[in-house]
Amino acid sequence: MHWLTLATAIAFEVAGTTSMKLSEGFTRLWPSVAIFVCYAVAFTMLTLTLRTMGVGMAYAIWSGVGTVATAIIGYTLFNEPMSAMKIACIGLVTLGVVGLMLAD
Numbered sequence: 001m002h003w004l005t006l007a008t009a010i011a012f013e014v015a016g017t018t019s020m021k022l023s024e025g026f027t028r029l030w031p032s033v034a035i036f037v038c039y040a041v042a043f044t045m046l047t048l049t050l051r052t053m054g055v056g057m058a059y060a061i062w063s064g065v066g067t068v069a070t071a072i073i074g075y076t077l078f079n080e081p082m083s084a085m086k087i088a089c090i091g092l093v094t095l096g097v098v099g100l101m102l103a104d
Contacts, residue, residue: 002052009045010062012038014069021078057100064097 016038022031049058068090074080 002049002058005045006049006053006058006061009042009049010065010069012042012045013062013066014073016042017066017070018073018077021074053104057104060100061097064093064100068093068097 016035019031019034019038022028023035024031026032046058046062049062071082071086071090075082
């Protein structure tokens, strides 16, 4: 069950971060509202995850997967540049997250 709550926390964190970009510096109402709603859900679900998973493991996975997903969204939706170095670093973060999951 903790994997489901963690996945939900990650999804809402990524949605909140994407909403930051879409809010254009809090100048657009609904994306601005979405930031706060998404982060409230993300932190609630992360807190629930911590009932059954260690904080180091949960936070590392939450932040690592969120970072990779947000980088991919930046590239695909917002046409942000993606260099070979960025791809390599995303791969390293991914390997770190997989390693942590396997160590559990």
